Amino acid sequence: MGQRSLLLPGWIKAALSANDRLKLYLSVLQVAFAHAEHPDGELPDLTAELVAAHVDAPWLRDMPASASLMDGTLLLPDLTRLVQRLAEDLETMARPLLQPDEPANALHARVQHWLDELGTLRGERLDRPQLQSLTRGQRTNGDDSLHLLVMDLHHALNQLAGTISSEEIDGAHVWQLQPDDRARVVAFMRGLNRTAPLKFDHPGLDTAATRDGERLLVQNDIGTNDVHVLVVQIEGLTITLSYSDLHRPRFAFFQSLLVPYGAKWSDLQSKVNAALNEGDAYTFGVARFDCADERALETTLEGIGSRIVFLIDWNRARKRLLSFVDKDHAIEVLREAVRLEAGHMAWLKAGGEELIYAAMQAVGQGAFRIGDRLDTVLGATDAQAFMVEVLQMASHALLGGQPVALVADQTRLLLARRVHQHSSAFELLEEHAGYCHALAQAVSDGLTHDIMSAPPAGESPTQALAARAKAWERRADHLVMRAREQAQRQPRWQPFKHLLELSDDIADALEDAAFLMSLIADGHQQGWDRNVHESLSRLAQTVLMATQEHVKSLAIARCLGSASDTIDSDAFLAASWNVLRSERQCDELLRAARRAILAVVRDAAALMLANDLANTLELASDRLLVAGYALRDVAFGETGANT
Template identity: 65%
Template sequence: MRKTEALTAMGQHGLLLPARIKAALAANDRLKVYLSVLQCAVTHAGQPENDFLRLDAELAAAGVDLPWLRDMPSSAQLLDGDVVLQECERLVAALAQDLQIMCKPLDATGPGDDALRERAERWQTWFASFRGQRLTPTQVNKFVSGDRTADGDSLHVLVMDLHRRINQLANEISSEEIDGAHVWHLEAEDRPRVAAFMRGLNRTAPLRFDHPGLDTAATRDGQRLILQNDIGENDVHVLVLHVEGRAITLSYSDLHSGRFDFFKTLLAPLGMQWEEIASRANAALNAGKPYTFGTGRLACGDDAQLDAALETIGANIVFLIDWNRARKRLLPFVSKRAAIAVLLDAARAECGHMAWLKAGAETLIYAAMQAAGGGAFRIGDRLDAILGEADAKAFLLETMETACRTQRQGQPIALVADETRLLIGKRVRQHTSGFDLLDEHAGYCHALAQSICDGLMLDALGIPGAARDLAARAKLWERQADHLVMRARDQASRQPQWEPFGQLVELSDDIADALEEAAFLMSLIADGHMQGWNRDVHESVSRLADAVLYATQEHVKALAIARSLSATSDASDSDAFLAASWNVLRSERECDELLRTGRRAILGAISDAPALMLANDLACALELASDRLLVAGYALRAVAFGRTEAKA
């Protein structure tokens, strides 16, 4: 008599349990692949014109080498609404066999598992009675549906429930623990691998706080070490690692395809190669709720690299818990793409999102926005619309880091709310100063002035194509400057402290308009209207453009100094601001003289009427830009003196 039979006869089921659990876990992998094949076959039968999904990687990972199973989707057909599978009876037999293997560990358990056993027996009775090659839509749904609210009991749900129970048994019968992992039947070389995985897991596990999950089991199966982590409470959210030699095969299933991609991104630095299958949404399949399977492979060069990879994988699992809930809580404040970026940054910073969820998540942010005061936010405002996407993301990450640090130190959650209000107040003050927007607008004005000078220096007037390109760029910059004006008006309408800045931006926009007009006139002149242009005309116009460029540079300098001016500023800062302001004034007076000099040169050299008109208009547009710079400079002085409580 074999030892297993002897032990069974003696009633010593506990001695058989570790081996049965190992076999049951392998059977679970095969059952999931069988059901995936069935799903692919049904999809291909309904859409034969499309290529069917190849499951070679998943079959190999589960240790299934059945050519008839691999080819089943290609031969599937629909007949009167039923799915016809040539090897359907063989598939049913394989399902029955592995379901029986999965149930064997329950032989050693008590009445608490009677319901599971009864459910399995009902399925075995159905398997035994099945004949033929056809499955009705109802039967297909009974196989693969993951909807627990539907009538009846699907095979898929039963397999998931058995899998969970087997994991519980594995934890109960493990012969020892390695840093919290339940392990049995390990070889000596397995222990450092388990320890490496648990080193990463335990480093970040506190970030889940009071959320259940992250139970780990490990055992050896032939030539490979198996590590399994249940992550959270979701039935299909499971991660299994096979380590054979220095190669890692990671099998991962997830209800949310977005979280699957998120996990792939977290592990991207390892260089893991992925092959994934996304089940198709279908009314008859999983109640229209597909989930994603993925298989990743990584070959390591030495033991140190292998341990580092296992540690990295272990450390990143905690960031999958409640990921989708956190993503949804971020969407009122930033875009979907930005929300995922925030969660990635929080994972990389090893603070995660669980503490933020525990502290109130979106209610925390809404309260801080409401407390910002000064009309900074109105009902319906998104955070990124007020702060900009970059600063909104940075603020949300700071909030997550604050929530994590505060709660790990044992501080009350109310402190997180206080610190969040301080953080958003700082961000709002930065954006309500108005100087960021003024600086950006001044940058466009400077770019316009510089491009005109460059065009004259490179003789763009003699190259129509170059002059037209210059005019097109200038128009684009002028439109972007207009958008800044609209933003300033919107801010001024909601925040009284923005009114001086809104007025200043509107005055500054006249500078951009004049410079864009000058660029347009240059394109007209280059288009066949340069009659009479000589060296004196070119030099006089160039000197005028250079003076305007210098004035814009001094205006930019004055803005940079004004940003930091306050009642406590050093006298040197005030002196530097006044010097830049006076340089703008002197440039305007210089431009008046240069315009007169230019007109004399233009009248003395150009007799063609259109060319004369355009040359004069170009000079006038440049001089007008200097006038507008002076007006904006005076408005800036009023803002700056108001900040220092001085008088002009």
């Protein structure tokens, strides 16, 4: 997408680091052979060399101690791992010096020869001629060695570095800039540097900028893959961004990140290049940003720069998240982590999915069963919110220098709170009681205002009441089903499930009362007088008061515990007894309603429906009393009064 010269500064920097590592690896081989020849001699400490080369590999430090000789052959555990590192760093060191569009030269041939030689080394054995061919530093008889090649590459790198500018602007390698270009590079790097710490020790984000005729070119080497590259061209007040990615979902994700900055995408296509991405297809596209003025242009450049870090290891994070949420919610987690400028790398660095699995295992017996996904227990929305909070928490902790163990502890505490909030039995009970109260209020209000006699203006008032009551009753049913699911997982939920099942009889009775009112309104009020209306209304109002006391007793019971004071306990008992008194009042009111109905109603259908409505209201009070007794058992169990 860009010019090779844009990549050179970053490549040279990476090549010089690879040179340091290659020399360290060769030194380790020499020390290992010397120790194997004289195992009783003092073993050199390579810690300082490892630190100087920025290599964190305990196995490499310990390799010489494990070396031994057998019939003149060096036996070296982890030799395969060392050979792999030699090959990788040799390619990195040679990359800025080998131009693919030029004919192969002697340097090309030597690099390829030693890559082939390294490819032949297998197992844990290295004979003396092989060792010398790798480590010899003297030029004798024209024989080559890997060590000599590394020395020659280093010399060539120094010469190449001298041909380009060494100037940097806020970390960007720049050359041949015009005066107006500097502020634009600063803007891009301001955004990049603001979020760059979120990549932690992952390679990438090397930036190069240069002037190419009328255009300022800015290229960012996002990561280690040769396809994952971003080039920004600025000409006038127009920004053109060319982007390629081997993962199509990540490409789409990056597109969404640039929406707030006015990106207009075109030229999306799938490409294949045998020299890139091992010949696999990758996605390429171009975005255009038309800026109103210089300030808007710099703001856009800063925004683009700030989003790049969130592409590093994005696909790995997405795949890890799929163990806990579905595909869409996983992407939403990553998108929200971008908005919070928390990212996902800290979470991966702290353990990723293992962090969550450990928290799920530690959160409490019965909360999660083997095979449970996080979103099946918490629900998709809560699981997504939890994962976002974990990513943000991990980022803050690691950026602040906190240990990974602290992140693990915080994750366990956070999940415990989430599970408790989601699975709080009293929350389900209170929500269910809320539906019962809404049903009782609607029925009472309907009888008080005599909506059964109101002329319909459009939809009948009683039909609308019956429809609302049915919807509320179904929602109450869903709460009972949730309680049953929880009881299957957690034995402590059994009494709460039983209480909700009893409470559901209240909702059923009240919904039935609303339905009966809709039938009565359909021409079955013959003979009703004021006494009938008032008797049924008083019955409904008493049921409503009993429902209110039930809601109150639930609210108090939720706060009861072994440490509760006498005031709370007395208030709970008072509300419970009020439910009992209301039920007894409803018994008397039912008898009064029957007398009033029989005194004046002669039509058989009207008589039956009026009596059924009175019976159903009294039945609701009976169910409230039964649920009240069950609630007392639950509350006493919470306080320890049952023991």
